[in-house]
Amino acid sequence: xxxxxxxxxxxxxxxxxxxxxxxxxxxTATTASKGRSRIPWRFLGGRALFYLFTLWAAVTINFILPRxxxxxxxxxxxxxxRNISPEAADGLRALLGLDTDKSLFEQYIDxxxxxxxxxxxxxxxxxxxxxxxxxxxxxxxxxxLVGFATIVSFVIGTIGGAIVGWRRxxxxxxxxPITTFLSTIPYFWLGLLAIAVFSVNLRWFPIGKxxxxxxxxxxxxxxxxxxxxxxxxxxxxIIIASLGxxxxxxxxxxxxxxxxxxxxxAQAKGMPNRRVLWRYAARNAVxxxxxxxxxxxxxxxxxxxxxxxxxxxPGVGKLLLDxxxxxxxxxxxxxxxxxxxxxxxxxxxxxxAYAFLDPRTRQTGA
Amino acid sequence: MSLLEFDSxxxxxxxxxxxxxxxxxxxxxxxxxxxxxxLVGQSGSGKSTIAKILTQLxxxxxxxxxxxxxxxxxxxxxxxxxRQQLRMVFQDPFASLNPYHSVRHHVExxxxxDHVVPAVQLDGEVRRLLGRVRxxxxxxxxxxxxxxxxxRQRVAIARALASRPKFLVADEPVSMLDVSIRLGVLNLLxxxxxxxxxxVLYITHDLATARHFSNEIIVLNQGRIxxxxxxxxxxxxxxxxxxxxxxxxSPDPEKFFASASGSGTVSAPATAAVSGTEGGTR
Amino acid sequence: MTIVTPPTPRTRLxxxxxxxxxxxxxxxxxxxxxxVLVAIFADVxxxxxxxxxxxxxxxxxxxxxxxxxxxxxxxxxxxQVIHGTRGVIVVGFLAAIIATLIxxxxxxxxxxxxxxRSEGLSALTNVFLVIPGLPLIIIVASMxxxxxxxxxxxxxxxxxxxxxxxxxRAQTMSLRNRDFIQAARANGEPLRRxxxxxxxxxxxxxxxxxxxxxxxAAILGLTTLSYIGVIPVTTYNWGTILNWASAQGAFxxxxxxxxxxxxLCIAAIGxxxxxxxxxxxxxxxxRLRSAGERARAMKKKGLNINDAVTAVRTTPTNETR
Numbered sequence: 001x002x003x004x005x006x007x008x009x010x011x012x013x014x015x016x017x018x019x020x021x022x023x024x025x026x027x028t029a030t031t032a033s034k035g036r037s038r039i040p041w042r043f044l045g046g047r048a049l050f051y052l053f054t055l056w057a058a059v060t061i062n063f064i065l066p067r068x069x070x071x072x073x074x075x076x077x078x079x080x081x082r083n084i085s086p087e088a089a090d091g092l093r094a095l096l097g098l099d100t101d102k103s104l105f106e107q108y109i110d111x112x113x114x115x116x117x118x119x120x121x122x123x124x125x126x127x128x129x130x131x132x133x134x135x136x137x138x139x140x141x142x143x144x145l146v147g148f149a150t151i152v153s154f155v156i157g158t159i160g161g162a163i164v165g166w167r168r169x170x171x172x173x174x175x176x177p178i179t180t181f182l183s184t185i186p187y188f189w190l191g192l193l194a195i196a197v198f199s200v201n202l203r204w205f206p207i208g209k210x211x212x213x214x215x216x217x218x219x220x221x222x223x224x225x226x227x228x229x230x231x232x233x234x235x236x237x238i239i240i241a242s243l244g245x246x247x248x249x250x251x252x253x254x255x256x257x258x259x260x261x262x263x264x265x266a267q268a269k270g271m272p273n274r275r276v277l278w279r280y281a282a283r284n285a286v287x288x289x290x291x292x293x294x295x296x297x298x299x300x301x302x303x304x305x306x307x308x309x310x311x312x313x314p315g316v317g318k319l320l321l322d323x324x325x326x327x328x329x330x331x332x333x334x335x336x337x338x339x340x341x342x343x344x345x346x347x348x349x350x351x352x353a354y355a356f357l358d359p360r361t362r363q364t365g366a
Numbered sequence: 367m368s369l370l371e372f373d374s375x376x377x378x379x380x381x382x383x384x385x386x387x388x389x390x391x392x393x394x395x396x397x398x399x400x401x402x403x404x405l406v407g408q409s410g411s412g413k414s415t416i417a418k419i420l421t422q423l424x425x426x427x428x429x430x431x432x433x434x435x436x437x438x439x440x441x442x443x444x445x446x447x448x449r450q451q452l453r454m455v456f457q458d459p460f461a462s463l464n465p466y467h468s469v470r471h472h473v474e475x476x477x478x479x480d481h482v483v484p485a486v487q488l489d490g491e492v493r494r495l496l497g498r499v500r501x502x503x504x505x506x507x508x509x510x511x512x513x514x515x516x517x518r519q520r521v522a523i524a525r526a527l528a529s530r531p532k533f534l535v536a537d538e539p540v541s542m543l544d545v546s547i548r549l550g551v552l553n554l555l556x557x558x559x560x561x562x563x564x565x566v567l568y569i570t571h572d573l574a575t576a577r578h579f580s581n582e583i584i585v586l587n588q589g590r591i592x593x594x595x596x597x598x599x600x601x602x603x604x605x606x607x608x609x610x611x612x613x614x615x616s617p618d619p620e621k622f623f624a625s626a627s628g629s630g631t632v633s634a635p636a637t638a639a640v641s642g643t644e645g646g647t648r
Numbered sequence: 649m650t651i652v653t654p655p656t657p658r659t660r661l662x663x664x665x666x667x668x669x670x671x672x673x674x675x676x677x678x679x680x681x682x683x684v685l686v687a688i689f690a691d692v693x694x695x696x697x698x699x700x701x702x703x704x705x706x707x708x709x710x711x712x713x714x715x716x717x718x719x720x721x722x723x724x725x726x727x728q729v730i731h732g733t734r735g736v737i738v739v740g741f742l743a744a745i746i747a748t749l750i751x752x753x754x755x756x757x758x759x760x761x762x763x764x765r766s767e768g769l770s771a772l773t774n775v776f777l778v779i780p781g782l783p784l785i786i787i788v789a790s791m792x793x794x795x796x797x798x799x800x801x802x803x804x805x806x807x808x809x810x811x812x813x814x815x816x817r818a819q820t821m822s823l824r825n826r827d828f829i830q831a832a833r834a835n836g837e838p839l840r841r842x843x844x845x846x847x848x849x850x851x852x853x854x855x856x857x858x859x860x861x862x863x864x865a866a867i868l869g870l871t872t873l874s875y876i877g878v879i880p881v882t883t884y885n886w887g888t889i890l891n892w893a894s895a896q897g898a899f900x901x902x903x904x905x906x907x908x909x910x911x912l913c914i915a916a917i918g919x920x921x922x923x924x925x926x927x928x929x930x931x932x933x934x935r936l937r938s939a940g941e942r943a944r945a946m947k948k949k950g951l952n953i954n955d956a957v958t959a960v961r962t963t964p965t966n967e968t969r
Contacts, residue, residue: 054775061779065787166954169943184918186868188875189890189911196899196907252929255939273954295777295811302782306872320783321876324790332790336783343780421834449836462827466849476835525831 047351051344058340062333063111092330095121120337121330125323131334135316139338141210142315145231146304149238156239157246158289162282164247165254176248183244187303191237191310198233205233208312234311238303249292253285287358294350297343368434368532370397370420370452370565375429377415377589389415391589392429399532399565402556404580404597406573406612412589413569417537420567421454450480453526457538459518463510469496469521470506476528495524499554516547520554527558533565540575552579573616577601585609673927679920683913686730687737694727698884710905717905720896728889729909735885736867736917739801743866746805748859751812756843756851758813759820770817776810785869789878800879804866812858819854823847857928864921871914886910 095114114120120131157179164172182190199207211226257263258281266276305317312318316335323331377390390412397403407413418424419431422438422445431438433452439445453476456462463472473492477483483491493503499520510518519539526534536555540548556579559566570576576583576597583600585593585608593606604610668677686693695715702722710717716725758769785807792799823829824847832842873879874887875894893899893907930936943953 050771050774051778053771054778057775058779061784065791169940169947169953173940180922181915181919184864184868184922185915186871186875186887186911186918188872189907189914192890192894192899192907193911196902196904200900200902252933252936255936256933258939267954298778298780299782301780305782305786306876309876320786324786324878327790332787336787339780339783343778347778423830423834446836449834454831454834456827456831458827462831464828464832464846464850467846475832475837479836522831529835 043355044352047348047355051348055341055344058344059112059115059337062337062340063108065333065336092121095330095333115337120334123323123328123331123334125326125328125331131331134331135319135334135338138314138316138319139342141313142304142308142317143342145235145313145315146238146300146307149235150242150300152235153239153242154246154289154293157243158250158282158286160243161247161250162254162277162285165251165258165285166277166281168255168258176244176251179244179247181244182240183242185241187237187241188306188310190241191234191307194233194237195310206230208310210314231313234307234313238307241303242300245296246289250285250289253288254281257281257285287354290350290354290357294347294354297346297350301339301343368399368451368565369432370533371430371432371435372396372416372420373430373432375416375419375426375431377412377419377424378427389589390419390426393586393589393591394429395584395591395594397533397565397567400559400563401582402559402566402568402580404576404583405567405569405586406571406576406583407586408571408612411586413571413586414537415589416586417454417535417567417569420452420535422449446480450529451531452533452535453529453531454535454537455519455522455526455539458542459515459522460510462522463518465510468507468509469513472521472525473506473528476525480529482529491528495528496521498527498558499524515543516551519543519551523551523555523558527562530562531564533567534559535567535569537569538571539568541570541572548575555579573601573612585612668924668927670927670930672923672930676920676923676925676927679916680924683733683917683920684737687733690731690734694724694730696724696727698723698728698731700724700727707901707903709903716909717903719892719906725889725906725909728884729886729913732884732886732889732910733913735797736870736914739797739804739870739885740863740867740917742798742801743804743808743870744859744862746802747809747862747866748812748855750805750809751816751858752848752855754809755813755816756820756847759817760824760839760843760847770814773810773813773817776807777814781807782869782872785873786876786878789873794880800870800873801866804869805862808862808865808869812855812862815854815858816851819851820847823850853928853932857925857932860921860925860928864918867914867917867921886914 095111118132120135122128123131123134126134160175164175195207198204206229208230210230211223263276263281266280267273271280301317304315305320307313308315308317309321316339320332320335320339322328323335372393372395375390375393376388379387379389381387393412393416395403405413405416415424419426425440433448438448463469470492473495474488477488477491478485492506496503496506501517501520501524505513505517505521510521513521523539534555539555540551543551552575555566555568558564568576568579580597582594583597584591585600585606587608593600593604593609600609601613604613668674700723702718705714705718705722706720708714708718708722714724714726716729718724719728754769754773758766758773760766785803788803789795789800795803829842829846832846837846870879870885871887871890874885875891877891879887887910889910890907893903893910898906946953
């Protein structure tokens with residue numbers, strides 16, 4: 001049947017009053033209206049709600065964890081350290097759940113009130129300094145190195161995957177098993193190998209830490225040079241280990257997209273190959289990549305912890321490990337909270353980017 | 367003789383962000399066993415909604431469906447026995463069969479669910495059903511992807527007939543088949559309808575086959591019935607402007623080639639299959 | 649009509665495992681099988697007991713007596729690696745079984761149902777996805793003194809089910825609207841049969857891929873946690889060997905026979921599992937397999953698959969019409 005546009009019937013059946021073009025609406029059912037909005041509020045609103053819920057869940061987990069540990073461990077911990085100020089001791093009790101005279105719910109409220117004031121307790125491992133201060137010293141190192149390395153790896157992997165997918169059947173295909181193999185090597189082993197080869201044997205790079213011994217952070221050229229020198233191996237190992245995942249995902253998506261008819265139409269129109277590759281195929285294939293990027297942020301954080309242990313890098317991962325070994329519970333709690341918060345924020349940013357890139361999220365109509 | 371009544375049914379869907387959509391507006395018709403009704407309309411007119419309501423995959427917002435005078439129960443044994451009486455053949459022959467299971471599984475399931483025959487006779491009944499739709503028994507152990515489109519649709523018909531229903535809803539059963547085999551499948555449906563005394567609701571957008579196959583025709587537009595009557599009346603003497611446009615839109619090869627070879631322009635074709643002598647090719 | 653022999657139960661089983669029948673999957677399965685055999689027969693295969701200390705043979709490079717050399721107190725590295733296989737295989741598979749079972753239940757149910765139950769399960773899945781796993785495991789593991797293997801496996805499984813659940817939910821939701829499911833509903837099939845008999849077989853490939861991926865993640869997680877020292881070093885696996893090696897300065901002193909084999913074993917199992925997953929991928933998405941083949945076939949004829957226009961041949965070919 002051809003696409004028929006019937007005139008609206010006259011006497012016998014009185015349709016609703018709207019002047020609807022059935023073809024445009026896509027159905028002859030009545031009373032449909034289309035919404036138009038550039039900012040996908042519905043989508044973002046839904047995601048925001050989800051993240052608030054996750055934040056609440058993470059905080060609650062944080063609340064429950066120390067209370068699951070054997071009670072005497074925490075009291076012994078406090079008993080070991082006598083020279084805490086009374087306010088600090090109060091804060092610690094509220095955070096770690098030693099107020100046995102209060103009900104669980106009251107403890108929960110107490111916990112939240114401490115959090116909102118920014119009081120995460122004091123760290124016994126670091127000379128009774130506030131946990132927030134200790135963390136804020138380490139956080140920039142982690143975010144700087146890992147953020148940089150992850151973004152570089154994502155960009156190289158995605159662009160590489162697009163090219164490998166485009167040139168399917170060529171020798172570039174061999175890149176996929178190679179990079180995947182590099183990804184399945186346990187990261188810590190890769191890091192240790194890198195140290196063994198480049199630091200111990202070739203002496204090109206220092207063995208660990210973020211900057212040389214005896215230096216203090218300042219914005220001089222020499223200091224920045226040291227940071228780059230020390231950070232090279234960790235960054236490169238992260239990039240090599242995670243490259244494979246991005247490349248494989250992007251290449252698979254490219255192969256699926258290149259099979260679509262609109263690619264064939266674009267080529268038949270005479271569009272130059274470069275445009276087809278980047279503005280048509282890659283543009284569509286990258287959307288699931290961004291989604292998986294958002295999802296993998298949690299795993300990237302896990303990798304950070306390992307990297308910082310191998311390279312003795314002074315970030316939050318190392319902080320967590322040291323705190324765990326020393327049983328510095330307040331610090332452990334605080335670091336976990338900060339890590340979860342960072343992962344949530346990164347997810348939010350990724351979602352916002354996705355919402356603007358994918359036009360389908362702007363739809364509100366039927 | 368069984369009677370299926372579709373009584374003043376309205377169906378409204380709420381869609382997020384787009385308000386409400388009225389898919390059906392006060393639709394009524396009656397289907398008797400032994401009779402075929404053709405339901406005609408373009409895409410989106412509400413045809414599939416009627417099919418879903420009849421098979422209880424959707425419930426009406428207002429109005430009622432009655433079988434032999436009593437309303438369809440919503441759950442329990444009553445619903446189960448209603449489901450046994452009314453079966454559906456879907457449009458897409460590949461999608462309506464589970465790609466993982468064999469033909470035998472598809473035909474046996476309704477036999478088992480409704481206890482149509484005792485377990486020892488299952489194999490024989492499967493063979494008989496496949497024979498009714500002119501498929502050899504060797505097909506029983508094949509998977510859907512090993513069959514052609516026409517064969518798959520016959521399997522779907524066999525599955526529908528397994529529970530010995532009184533009514534059959536055929537939702538565009540041949541639209542996705544090659545034109546050359548459509549007539550074969552439709553003739554099979556007609557023969558089965560005669561032999562088993564089924565009441566058939568034949569949903570289609572194709573006027574020609576609707577006339578070929580049905581006693582009565584109902585024309586649906588924007589969720590409302592705009593015309594109904596005997597097949598010949600509706601097709602040959604349509605009174606409603608929508609039906610007239612539908613008829614006018616059907617291509618007529620003879621008139622088309624005649625006008626193309628004569629003048630330079632092409633005049634609006636009229637339907638050949640739906641015009642001409644009365645009685646058609648039943 | 650041609651006579652077709654009906655499939656026997658054997659060919660039925662064969663087709664159920666069709667996803668494993670390409671070269672990549674077979675290669676992966678062979679390597680994996682090798683490790684499983686080593687794990688089972690560890691006691692027989694290892695030349696020494698892994699804890700047998702020999703003070704006279706410390707830090708030795710590989711020799712006929714010790715194929716992979718010795719550790720800092722004279723233990724045989726080869727025996728340690730062989731015995732370490734057991735912990736890795738057991739925890740890896742156990743954790744993956746736990747995680748996949750949870751993923752199937754949560755994913756399929758939340759995909760099939762509508763409304764608040766589905767949304768609620770989906771929110772739960774997403775929470776588990778977003779909350780960073782490794783820090784959580786570190787904190788949880790630090791609360792135990794000497795956890796047995798199955799506890800470690802259970803914790804890893806509980807952390808790792810969310811990814812599979814999310815994928816299964818998406819696929820179930822798309823299956824739910826397919827006609828054959830609607831037909832089953834219209835025929836009055838009970839819900840449990842619809843899920844178990846009609847939907848699950850169509851989800852098999854996805855479940856297999858998710859299982860294999862989880863085994864990889866569990867093994868990597870276990871070895872990493874052992875290396876860090878969060879899981880106590882009394883249990884044997886390749887990660888703990890690396891922990892000792894690192895603590896004894898093997899990396900600084902170039903005792904490659906100590907730190908290379910365990911890492912290579914982890915990598916080898918990882919490669920095997922990846923190969924299996926590649927095979928499943930190509931089975932599920934035939935485009936991945938054929939895209940490269942088509943391009944190569946065209947290249948042989950002198951054509952580029954990405955060209956929009958192909959040159960017209962002016963000289964006749966030898967092909968008969």
